[in-house]
Amino acid sequence: MRRVEILDTTLRDGSQAEGISFSVEDKLRIASRLDHLGVAFIEGGWPVSNEKDREFFARASEMKWENARITAFGSTCRANISPQDDENIKALIESQASATAIFGKSWDLHVNVALRVSLEENLRMIHDSVQYLKSQGRYVIYDAEHFFDGFKANEEYALATLHAAKDGGADVLALCDTNGGTLPGEVRRIIQKLQKTLAHPLGIHAHNDSGFGAANAVAAVEEGAVQVHGTINGYGERCGNSNLCSVIPVLELKLGIRCLPEGNLKHLTYVSGFIDEIANVVPDERQPFVGKSAFAHKGGIHVDAMMKHEMTYEHIQPTLVGNERRILISELSGASNVVAKALAHGLDLNKKSPEARAVLNDIQRLESEGYSFESAEASFELLLKKATGSYTKLFDLLSFRVIMEKRDPNEEPITEATLKISVNGEEHHTVGEGDGPVHALDTALRKALTAFYPGIDHIKLTDFKVRVINSKEGTAAKVRTIIDSQDSDGDSWSTVGVSTNLVEASWQALVDSVEFGLLKQMENKTPKQDA
Numbered sequence: 087m088r089r090v091e092i093l094d095t096t097l098r099d100g101s102q103a104e105g106i107s108f109s110v111e112d113k114l115r116i117a118s119r120l121d122h123l124g125v126a127f128i129e130g131g132w133p134v135s136n137e138k139d140r141e142f143f144a145r146a147s148e149m150k151w152e153n154a155r156i157t158a159f160g161s162t163c164r165a166n167i168s169p170q171d172d173e174n175i176k177a178l179i180e181s182q183a184s185a186t187a188i189f190g191k192s193w194d195l196h197v198n199v200a201l202r203v204s205l206e207e208n209l210r211m212i213h214d215s216v217q218y219l220k221s222q223g224r225y226v227i228y229d230a231e232h233f234f235d236g237f238k239a240n241e242e243y244a245l246a247t248l249h250a251a252k253d254g255g256a257d258v259l260a261l262c263d264t265n266g267g268t269l270p271g272e273v274r275r276i277i278q279k280l281q282k283t284l285a286h287p288l289g290i291h292a293h294n295d296s297g298f299g300a301a302n303a304v305a306a307v308e309e310g311a312v313q314v315h316g317t318i319n320g321y322g323e324r325c326g327n328s329n330l331c332s333v334i335p336v337l338e339l340k341l342g343i344r345c346l347p348e349g350n351l352k353h354l355t356y357v358s359g360f361i362d363e364i365a366n367v368v369p370d371e372r373q374p375f376v377g378k379s380a381f382a383h384k385g386g387i388h389v390d391a392m393m394k395h396e397m398t399y400e401h402i403q404p405t406l407v408g409n410e411r412r413i414l415i416s417e418l419s420g421a422s423n424v425v426a427k428a429l430a431h432g433l434d435l436n437k438k439s440p441e442a443r444a445v446l447n448d449i450q451r452l453e454s455e456g457y458s459f460e461s462a463e464a465s466f467e468l469l470l471k472k473a474t475g476s477y478t479k480l481f482d483l484l485s486f487r488v489i490m491e492k493r494d495p496n497e498e499p500i501t502e503a504t505l506k507i508s509v510n511g512e513e514h515h516t517v518g519e520g521d522g523p524v525h526a527l528d529t530a531l532r533k534a535l536t537a538f539y540p541g542i543d544h545i546k547l548t549d550f551k552v553r554v555i556n557s558k559e560g561t562a563a564k565v566r567t568i569i570d571s572q573d574s575d576g577d578s579w580s581t582v583g584v585s586t587n588l589v590e591a592s593w594q595a596l597v598d599s600v601e602f603g604l605l606k607q608m609e610n611k612t613p614k615q616d617a
């Protein structure tokens with residue numbers, strides 16, 4: 087089986103993305119995950135550029151790496167100086183990284199205008215830097231910066247720079263589309279041309295400024311490249327780098343080329359989410375392969391066909407990349423969505439059964455009132471339980487009152503909620519204070535329930551979103567609230583409420599959240615007691 091090496095540069099090129107900054111600790115955690123995923127190289131940073139990257143390499147050199155070689159990034163030596171005297175090259179050696187990636191100029195324009203050295207001196211800088219790093223026992227990747235643009239401008243010179251690196255002993259010549267404007271067809275033609283005169287392992291380092299970062303990487307591999315540089319989730323400067331979350335599955339699943347140790351592809355979705363989490367980036371739901379919506383089916387006809395055969399609307403099996411199929415419930419849904427969704431929750435509804443019809447009618451009615459179950463699966467599951475008789479009522483609301491008072495114009499208002507509920511026929515009256523009405527009601531409800539359901543202490547609200555719907559009606563507009571909750575097992579769920587009154591809509595979502603969490607605890611407990 088053909089193999090391609092993956093060089094992950096999430097920690098170097100990826101960290102140059104707008105809004106992304108990694109601490110040393112973040113970098114080490116990400117590197118460990120990438121190593122576990124099984125990439126061949128982890129480009130950790132530029133040791134000469136800052137203290138943080140130096141510390142990363144120092145700590146990484148003391149860790150054990152299972153699959154990846156930690157790679158330090160830098161440039162060729164400066165003009166009129168030998169590599170052993172160059173601060174940047176020294177920093178690469180001192181980093182103790184066993185692999186180094188150094189970039190040099192391929193484009194005569196850059197040599198003349200940016201570097202302001204002779205074309206010959208640039209060739210010397212490339213050759214000597216590579217040769218010196220090789221003499222120090224390093225694996226050397228030569229990054230030919232602006233290679234495709236340089237090749238188009240001055241083919242002969244661009245080729246000469248690759249020969250300089252090859253003669254210096256570079257292990258791989260990585261062709262960079264630094265400005266990201268090259269098209270896949272050009273990548274193919276240029277590599278085909280190179281292969282005729284330059285017999286040497288090639289890599290591809292593409293940026294995504296035309297949206298072709300991953301496409302260019304795949305095109306290069308199809309033309310024989312043996313190494314792909316890219317980032318998880320496509321992070322990177324401007325429009326990002328080749329997205330490894332697309333490149334890796336495409337190479338493995340579509341072209342039969344191995345990039346990761348066998349069986350590791352299924353960790354990809356997890357690694358994608360993990361890195362978004364550390365980078366504090368909102369995950370792109372539409373991201374191919376690993377996005378939340380990548381295998382989400384909404385239209386009734388699609389779902390009906392999917393139930394008969396999953397390949398009807400999916401290009402790969404989601405589990406291959408560790409993702410999952412999701413059946414979305416919406417007013418577009420046919421009965422098949424409900425049946426499929428119910429099945430996913432362990433409830434077997436026949437498509438033509440009266441229960442399935444009843445649930446579908448409920449959903450359509452509620453959606454016309456403004457509910458949306460697409461992101462409120464827990465509320466949907468409670469609806470299913472109610473329709474099938476597997477729902478247990480935990481408490482009844484008798485009444486609530488919320489008072490908000492601002493005593494001083496310069497101070498935050500105080501909110502107090504008074505709640506009357508009944509549990510097993512017993513009435514309870516509690517008062518809760520909070521930063522706002524939802525918080526106050528939540529506090530009061532917890533106080534009331536904790537004696538009966540101590541597990542409520544393990545459930546916490548993590549997010550609260552409000553959206554105005556049918557705003558045409560002005561003040562009578564309805565609001566939809568979505569509450570996200572989490573328990574101590576780390577499971578999270580979302581619930582929905584709709585009303586013209588914000589507090590009432592919040593209360594509905596809050597009750598669903600608490601009921602869902604408590605019912606889940608009870609269901610999990612039952613089998614354990616039997617055992």
Ligand SMILES: [Zn+2]
Nearest residue numbers: 099264291293
């Ligand atoms: Zn780059």
